[in-house]
Amino acid sequence: MKAAVLVQHGEAATAFRLQEHPIPTHQADEVLIAVDAFGLNFADVMAMRGKYQDCPPLPAVVGYEVVGRVMAIGSEVTHLVVGQRVVAFTRFGAYATEVVTKGKAVVAIPDHFSNGVAAALATQYCTAYYAAAYLLQLRPGEKVLIHAAAGGVGTALVQLAKWRGCTIFGTASGREKIHYLLQQGVDFPIDYSQRNFVEAIQTLSSNGKVDVIFDSIGGNSVRKGMELLQAGGKMVCYGAAVLAQTPTISVKMLSEGLGFGLYHPAQLMMRSIALLGVNMLRIADEQPDVLQHCLENCVRLAEEGVFRPTVGGVFHYQDLPAAIALLENRQSIGKIVVEW
Ligand SMILES: NC(=O)c1ccc[n+]([C@@H]2O[C@H](COP(=O)([O-])OP(=O)(O)OC[C@H]3O[C@@H](n4cnc5c(N)ncnc54)[C@H](OP(=O)(O)O)[C@@H]3O)[C@@H](O)[C@H]2O)c1
Structure with a gap:
């Protein structure tokens, strides 16, 4: 598979390198996804700048969410089928053409959601939903x-x-x-x-x-x-x-x-x-049911039209540095997504 690997801290143009990696294997509670697109998050900028203490040691594949199709399912995952279009939260590893993540972090989405809309729902809308609807109940x-x-x-x-x-x-x-x-x-x-x-x-x-x-x-x-x-x-x-x-x-x-x-x-x-x-990483690690609840509700609210993610940029993977720079330079509005 292809992965855009964070190889060094610094400017976007030199921080990432495209590499071939073996396709990861999945466990009983996990799902393998063929990735159409991955979303950018400000944490990726922090990781690129060496300011993100949760980031794995370099070289690392960063990224918190993918949109794609289910390729394979572990025996304990019962809510998905192979071939289904999904959005998934990933604990790093999203900047790749294939990704393995926990079944609870994967939700089926309708075909009419664009990659940008779906990607926004995983980390950014989930964070907002967790903070404002689950934790606080505005x-x-x-x-x-x-x-x-x-x-x-x-x-x-x-x-x-x-x-x-x-x-x-x-x-x-x-x-x-x-x-x-x-x-x-x-x-x-x-x-x-x-x-x-x-x-x-x-x-x-x-x-x-x-x-x-x-x-x-x-x-x-x-x-x-x-x-x-x-x-x-x-x-x-x-x-x-x-x-x-x-x-x-x-x-x-x-x-x-x-x-x-x-x-x-x-x-x-x-x-x-x-x-x-x-910190949604901690929630994903220690409260996977809560993350699943948030992601399912974000997808449902988007289907109902309550959530209408703004897609502020769709980039090809070769233009990843430009996509990251847009986010870092405070020029982006809404979600930035990168397609393979
Ligand atoms: N704790 C968690 O679990 C969690 C999860 C997701 C995101 N986050 C955090 O939530 C924030 C938003 O994330 P996002 O992915 O949605 O990014 P974003 O809001 O789309 O982009 C970051 C925005 O922050 C503003 N900003 C203010 N001061 C800045 C500075 N010194 N440098 C750069 N930007 C600055 C800019 O908007 P203005 O130009 O309008 O000020 C910029 O567009 C980030 O801080 C991110 O780390 C946390």
């Missing part, structure tokens, strides 16, 4: 701040919060993304490259506060956000994009790390607020 009328709202997870969170009847404050950089957020129904788009988001919320929200914050930026974005929570408020931290461009083991990285702030449980208790972390 309620109508809640004021929700979503950072990087025009991105992959961001778009999913916006659609979920909209579906739940929340009032949405969404941050993004640049005019094109702000226009996109308006199209998505974000009530208060905030261009945080031009405007301090704290001041914007203090002006736009009736009491200057919000109920829920989804933060994938990290650093002082979290510390500032904590001040915006009203009683009963929740901060969900699920990323640290701010670390992407900092040199590894540098003063800048240390200061961004400290920028998150330090929180004593008594402080959270006194204000009656909560700080939550999400």
Whole structure:
């Protein structure tokens, strides 16, 4: 099989190399998939830059999701048949023409879903669904701040919060993304490259506060956000994009790390607020039934039209560096997918 292997940290043009590898064998609880397309996630950028501690040692095949057809099924997998079109969450290994993953991480999809739409559902929509519907259960009328709202997870969170009847404050950089957020129904788009988001919320929200914050930026974005929570408020931290461009083991990285702030449980208790972390890799490892529940619901909600993933770019595998650069340079909207 072919695999786009991460061979060294650095620029996308030199970090990946196309290699021939043996097709992996599957166990009783696993499925072998012939891959049509794999999705990109910001974690791949972090891995490429050497900023992702969960990434396997190099050389490594990264990637969290594939769209394709079932080639073979382990004896314990009963919900799929050979030849079925599927989307699957993978624990790395997705940048390849054949992939083995757990049966519980594979869900059948209709033929009319494009590769981009299906790929978006695996990691980005699953992360949003887990955080906003499984962990938090957003309620109508809640004021929700979503950072990087025009991105992959961001778009999913916006659609979920909209579906739940929340009032949405969404941050993004640049005019094109702000226009996109308006199209998505974000009530208060905030261009945080031009405007301090704290001041914007203090002006736009009736009491200057919000109920829920989804933060994938990290650093002082979290510390500032904590001040915006009203009683009963929740901060969900699920990323640290701010670390992407900092040199590894540098003063800048240390200061961004400290920028998150330090929180004593008594402080959270006194204000009656909560700080939550999400890592879908840990959920996949330790709660595979929960991952399956999220993926099945994301596919169902997409079939019902509640979820409408935006596909911001479809690339051929030879253009992988350009696809990664689009994501890294903050130019992408929605999902980026790469086809074989
Ligand atoms: N914890 C988990 O299990 C989990 C799962 C999936 C994703 N994530 C995290 O969720 C976030 C979104 O992932 P995604 O795949 O959907 O990516 P994405 O949102 O499509 O792309 C990342 C976006 O982050 C924003 N950003 C803010 N500061 C940035 C910086 N310093 N450098 C680069 N981008 C910056 C950019 O949007 P603006 O230009 O609009 O700011 C950029 O477009 C990432 O931080 C990712 O690591 C976590």
